[in-house]
Amino acid sequence: MTTQTLTPEAERYLSEVRHELDDLNEEDRAELLEDVTQHLAAIVEEGPDTDLRARLGEPTSYANEMRVAAGLNPRAGEAAPAATPSTLRRLTAGVWEHRWVRGARQFYSDLAPGWWVLRGILIAGLPFWAGMDAGDHIPIPAPGEERIAGVTLMVLAIAASVALGKLGRRGKRRTPFVYAGAALTALVILAAFNVYATFDYILFPKWAISAFIQNAPVTGLTSQHGPVTNIHPYDSQGNPLENVLLYDQAGRPLKADIQRAWADQCNRVPAHPRSASGALVEFSYPIDYRPALHPGATVEERCLQLVPRPSVPIPTFPN
Amino acid sequence: MQCVVATSPALDTSQLLKGVLDIAVLAVVRDEDGYGYDVVRRLRACGLAEVGDASVYGTLRRLYKNGALTSYVVPSESGPHRKYYAINRTGRDLLEASTKTWREFAETIDAVLATEKEAA
Numbered sequence: 308m309t310t311q312t313l314t315p316e317a318e319r320y321l322s323e324v325r326h327e328l329d330d331l332n333e334e335d336r337a338e339l340l341e342d343v344t345q346h347l348a349a350i351v352e353e354g355p356d357t358d359l360r361a362r363l364g365e366p367t368s369y370a371n372e373m374r375v376a377a378g379l380n381p382r383a384g385e386a387a388p389a390a391t392p393s394t395l396r397r398l399t400a401g402v403w404e405h406r407w408v409r410g411a412r413q414f415y416s417d418l419a420p421g422w423w424v425l426r427g428i429l430i431a432g433l434p435f436w437a438g439m440d441a442g443d444h445i446p447i448p449a450p451g452e453e454r455i456a457g458v459t460l461m462v463l464a465i466a467a468s469v470a471l472g473k474l475g476r477r478g479k480r481r482t483p484f485v486y487a488g489a490a491l492t493a494l495v496i497l498a499a500f501n502v503y504a505t506f507d508y509i510l511f512p513k514w515a516i517s518a519f520i521q522n523a524p525v526t527g528l529t530s531q532h533g534p535v536t537n538i539h540p541y542d543s544q545g546n547p548l549e550n551v552l553l554y555d556q557a558g559r560p561l562k563a564d565i566q567r568a569w570a571d572q573c574n575r576v577p578a579h580p581r582s583a584s585g586a587l588v589e590f591s592y593p594i595d596y597r598p599a600l601h602p603g604a605t606v607e608e609r610c611l612q613l614v615p616r617p618s619v620p621i622p623t624f625p626n
Numbered sequence: 627m628q629c630v631v632a633t634s635p636a637l638d639t640s641q642l643l644k645g646v647l648d649i650a651v652l653a654v655v656r657d658e659d660g661y662g663y664d665v666v667r668r669l670r671a672c673g674l675a676e677v678g679d680a681s682v683y684g685t686l687r688r689l690y691k692n693g694a695l696t697s698y699v700v701p702s703e704s705g706p707h708r709k710y711y712a713i714n715r716t717g718r719d720l721l722e723a724s725t726k727t728w729r730e731f732a733e734t735i736d737a738v739l740a741t742e743k744e745a746a
Contacts, residue, residue: 338687339684339687341709342662342683342684342686342687342709343683345661345662345663345706345707345708345709346662346663346679346683348706349661349662349663349706349708350663352706363679363680364678368680369679369680370680372678372680372681372684373680373681373683373684374684375684376647376680376681376682376683376684376685376687376688377683377684377685377687377688377691378684378688378691
């Protein structure tokens, strides 16, 4: 008789015992489970209808008794009997040991090292990718405009993440590291989604985000520096141009993103011109940002000033 | 191992048994190799009804890891494969020393009980 020929009750009992031993290292756990399997097989051979719980007690107690007798530490918190009903515990153990769940657990275990590396990259990069100058920090952050510092930061973050992941896998005192790793993972994922939602056009193509997030607003123009919130056209002589209409290669109007934050803390909104039909022309540049006017609210005088054009280098063309 | 089954009412020896299970298990396999379930049965046949199956298996595993026992598997086509445990030189020395310690301890307790009885 092999493990596979245990009765269903014996299999369930074995799976619950396995669950109670999952905090042990692989070698100890495998040795004890080998004994448990043979024990159950012997009992079943003696009487296939034997009530294992009546005969051996609850799997929790059985597992704890065996590991203590084998010279191993009892499971943490084992002194207090579980308030969970035994039926629920059996169901939980059954689901946990279902072959699909076990396959998923093994798949996660195989992928975990890759996630540790990615987690380190995100830890190092997200604080920079969430900023207004995110484009300057793609793909490697450049704190203080020093790319080497960003590389160093990323390497250290990856090393720390991998070390945390390894500590959470081995040893009898791995529980705190498991919790720390899980908390860090949750934080990183939340931060990543927050950044992605704000700057999705940097890290993902629009069609991917639009497909993933229903009714997601399509963002405006971007450049290698980040979102484009205005365009200041000039002619070849360096004369600033007004009311320039811009279209892409397919004749579609180019719409810039809306600038929401201003260095002078003023609240401004784009004042697009209107066509003869009254429609807003959002692709006329430069965009005239005006103070947002709300009933009853006052606007500081400095915010009433027109936003000046940035100084730009105008190239000289041959005659 | 032939046991003389006690005829007196069984005592609640579970706590005592925890301290001497090693010696009991070594004694069982001393005369004849045994597998886990077999060792449990033999201990119970000697009157140790309180002994837990899991404790015996864990004790066998620990004694094996500590070098007091050796093990071998006997395959079976009709029944479960059985891992047999056998005592070795280290185990015999351990059993001998533990037996001596137990006897001295038992004599000491007997003396204490006798003294208390006289005092009463």
